[in-house]
Amino acid sequence: MNLINDNFMLVSKTGRRLYDKYAKNLPIIDYHCHLSPKQIAEDYKFKNAYDLFLSGDHYKWRQMRSNGIDEKYITGDADEFEKFVAFAKTHCRLIGNPLFHWTQLELKRYFDIDDILCEKNAKEIWDICNEKLAQADFSAKKLIIRSNVKVICTTDDPLDTLEYHKALADFSIKVLPTFRPDRLVEINKDGWREYIEKTGAKSFCELLSFITEKIEYFVSVGCKVSDHGVDYVPYEEGDAEAVFAKKLNGEDITERERDIFRTAVMLHCGREYARLGVAMQLHMGAIRNNSRRMFERLGADTGFDSIGDYPIAEKLSAFMSALDYENKLPRTVLYTLNPKDNYVLGTMLGNFQGTEARGKIQFGSGWWFNDQRDGMQEQMKALANLGMLANFVGMLTDSRSFVSYTRHEYFRRIMCNLIGGWVDAGEFPDDDELLSGIVEGICYYNAKEYFGF
Secondary structure, three states: OOOOOOOOOOOOHHHHHHHHHHHOOOOEEEOOOOOOHHHHHOOOOOOOHHHHHOOOOHHHHHHHHHOOOOHHHOOOOOOHHHHHHHHHHHHOOOOOOHHHHHHHHHHHHHHOOOOOOOHHHHHHHHHHHHHHHOOHHHOHHHHHHHOOEEEEEOOEOOOOOOHHHHHOOOOOOEEEOEEOOHHHHOOOOOOHHHHHHHHOOOOHHHHHHHHHHHHHHHHHOOOOEEEEEEOOOOOOOOOHHHHHHHHHOOOOOOHHHHHHHHHHHHHHHHHHHHHHOOEEEEEEOEEOOOOHHHHHHHOOOOOOOEEOOOOOHHHHHHHHHHHHHOOOOOOEEEEEOOHHHHHHHHHHHHHOOOOOOOOOEEEOOOOHHHOOHHHHHHHHHHHHHHOOHHHOOOOOOOOOOOOOOHHHHHHHHHHHHHHHHHHHOOOOOOOHHHHHHHHHHHHHHHHHHHHOO
16 A cells, blocks of 8 residues: 555544545645745746755755765755755655655655655656656646645745735735744844844834834735744843844843843734734744854754743743733734643633634644644644634644645644544544534634634
8 A cells, every 4th residue: 555545644533534524625724834935926947856845945954964964965066866866865764754754745746656765766756756847737836726725924024025925916826925023123143233224223213113114014915924933932121222222333232131122122013913913923942053063054044953942931921911911912823842832832822812813812833843743733732631722723834845735734634633533532522513613624714714814
């Protein structure tokens, strides 16, 4: 039997029925990803299988390094086919790793390849993929269409002109911008002063006016979602104007001053999101660029990030409470990269729910290192134990790859198997009227309603 078959990841009898009957054919809403709007607008044609599968994919790069592959064949100057073969050598050793399943799903769903990618068949699979990629229906837009996607939310800098989103206004699939102001917020990061100069802001007041103007502009181009990537959500009171002026003058600031500034900017963003109907995503817990040597050689987002161990509960609570007290807390999705905090977030939700949306405060899907079976199951179990799984907005790709939509299939199979297992164990009624609403909601309808697509 082929690895990718009708019952793949579905052990539960009821789970198989739920997936096949309710989850399998639903459209996809990808409310957080890192696809290039330029590539979509220009209907990018992929040069070869390396370009599609490996270029920029630091998930794969990490595992290749773990397999002892020389950097020449990962990010170096080796031939692209040689790099593909190097990954093939790694792929067939990835037992228990979600990359193995993701890659096989991609090969099956987009190229109808059942064979397990390995060194001995790498050339054959390379040729099959390249032959199909040369066809018109394998361009960026066509891959999105054939993946049954309805909405894509890219991740965009406040200074972005959003020209490509505008160019996609007539595309059959909504491609919407996401406001991601990390370069404004992270005052101690390299290049902050140079970035602020580009905004034209000479004072903290002017910076806040710039932020408001940009959020309004994003909303005018269809933005429904914002996103903040933080090690932890800050909350520190103080004189943000003084901190801004001090840093702009080239002076060093303390960690407390850093958090005074970050808090003030994020609170301002939160108020504006609430005013304009934009949902706020808070991605917490990454520790980035751990290898100084490789960061200096390759830069950021090259596979040297890991899970951080910051305490998040008290400051997150204070931040959300401050906005909630003013009745200016937007719809908010909380993500943790460290599963130790699953129950922190699972209980934080209940403190700030409201009638503006069903499940106003959401516990986001297993993120990054957690978007595998155990990580996704533990996130859903925590949400079920502490909140309401039925209102969950479900899966997202968080990916730069145009074939990563198979991760939605992976998630749906795991989710249906989890719920089906509870039914098979007699812990929930075997009632299709109840179950269909829960499954279909998590797969598609909850996100559609929550974000207002």
